[in-house]
Amino acid sequence: MQDTDKEMIENYTEKYSKLCEANGLIDKNLFDLYGVKRGLRDINGKGVLAGITKVSQIKGFEEQGDQRIPCEGKLYYRGYDINDLVNGFTSNNRFGCEEITYLLLFSALPTKEQLAEFKEILAASWDLPKNFVRDVIMKAPSKDIMNSMTKSVLTLASYDDKIDDLGSDNVLRQCLNLISTFPRLAVYAYHAHNHYDLDNSLYIHRPNKNLSVAENILHMLRPDTEYTELEAKILDAALVLHMEHGGGNNSTFTTRVITSAGSDTYSAIAAAILSLKGPKHGGASNKVPDMMQNIKDNVTDPTDEEEVRHYLTKILDKQAFDRRGLIYGMGHAVYTLSDPRALIFKGFVKKLAEAKGRQADFALYSLIERLAPEVIGAKRRIYKGVCVNIDYYSGFVYNMLGIPMQLYTPMFATARIVGWSAHRLEELINADKIIRPAYKSIVTLNEYVDIEER
The missing domain is CATH 1.10.230.10 (Cytochrome P450-Terp, domain 2)
Structure with a gap:
């Protein structure tokens, strides 16, 4: 694009953006007049009921008749108190990410045999298509790693011959593949930015099937692949605590809205990533x-x-x-x-x-x-x-942990994709209607005016 064209476009958009702002402004009093709950929450912070879920439960109030009494917060994954889950694997000096992923997807805590099999499936699912790192992740790097991850997820769709199959077995396969590849998509996207944009050395370490998710993230991220057990265990806890938080948070609700439209898994997860990156959410x-x-x-x-x-x-x-x-x-x-x-x-x-x-x-x-x-x-x-x-x-x-700031929100996404996947499966299994809330129109009706008379 020529400089003169860029200047013309900038002048035009600056001028007409003011028109958009002036015509788009809505009197805030109208929201109260029509009973619209802004942000889908009432004045007391209670959310509009939009669905039912068995994936998790968040509790911040006690219901006593018509009153809502603030209480100490509670979070349950599939009915299990998050405190008990974290205490369970940390007291045994185990990593918990894979175990809690199994719980959120399948509604049950795994046995030792089931967990070992599940870890094998996750490791078998993390391979990327041939030359994907070079041709997709390394091309057009960005300091916005969430955008890079979104590009990668949407590109992975083109390698899937069963992209539009909404059967639960196929969607589960797609979700497991994305859950497994997210650490690589995030870390490699950062390495591309660090090398091509910041002119630092480039190193790409493959994940190790004998390591946990948290260990592999540190292994792939660091030039020397070294980390301490404490570092890995704390990153593991962070992943578990960020993994799921109800159907109403913005990115999970986005997942369910896109899913309700009948769209494919890659599109639903890409939309969730873009929701999570917002500074009012995961950012x-x-x-x-x-x-x-x-x-x-x-x-x-x-x-x-x-x-x-x-x-x-x-x-x-x-x-x-x-x-x-x-x-x-x-x-x-x-x-x-x-x-x-x-x-x-x-x-x-x-x-x-x-x-x-x-x-x-x-x-x-x-x-x-x-x-x-x-x-x-x-x-x-x-x-x-x-x-x-x-x-x-x-x-x-x-x-x-030495994780660069560009990866803070991608680490959140690497954990939260588990919750997104559980909610996508639940939405597909139970819902038969597209999610479509109502908006009150306050538009002023106008008579058409011919272009010669305007």
Whole structure:
């Protein structure tokens, strides 16, 4: 495209975008007038009931008659408390990612024999088509790894002779293949960006069938393929805790909407990736480390509670950091008093911080975790409790693991594809209608005017 054409297009879009904004604005009072629940949540944070699921359950309130009482958060995978699941495999010093993947897909905890067979199937499913890494992942690299992963997923569809077969056996095969290949798609896309865009050395390590998912990620990511057992176990826990979170979160709901239209698995998962990358969803984990660095740069003494509290107030008042008035990692759509994933994860974070000599950083995270709800409560009208969510600690952990920031959200996707797959299968098995909510039209009717008379 010539420079003159680019300039012409930019001038045109700048001019007409203002017209779009002016004509597209809707009076917010109309949402209340017509009873529209913005974000599909009412003023008390209760979501509009859009479906039924047996995959997982999230609990942030106790129902007492007509009242909803905030309670400590609970998360259940297929009816099992997430605390019990994590304690189960960590107490036996086992990796849990494959075991919990089996649970979410098949609704039962595997026996030793079933788990061993499942691991073999996952390892057999991770191969990519010949020259796929060179011809797809390495071509047109991007600093946006989620976009690169989406391109790879949609390209994989062209290698599948049964792409449109919606039978549960075929969809399960497709899901297992994507679950298995996601770590490679993410890590290799980063290596392509690191080499071609940042001019660093290129290295591609193949996964090892004797390693767990978490071990393979670190093995493929690091130049020397080395990692400690603690590092791998903490990444494994992070994957399990991010794996599933109900049918109403944006990316999972996207999966179910695309699935309800009768579309193929690759299209549904690609759409879910693009939903997850949004900064209001999975992309939030990138904002917390940025915010924490900003706090450290602007607070003289990070152990001084009053100074930290004052700066948090400035952030909330849009006077500091990105001036959006948000303390990232605080609050959740469902949880009120606590996010069980964050509580579990914090124990792992503490161990890793001690091993990495990052106790001072951990102390600051803990201090802000305690102060932020007080600051938010004093400045904002809160209809439910404000608690730290799992995104608050995720970026800190990935940083300590040496995972580059471009891979923070892709690590989330590498875990969450398990939940997406479980919900896609459930939607296909049970639903026979396309998901199509209603929108109230407030358009003004007009008489057509001939072009010569306008």
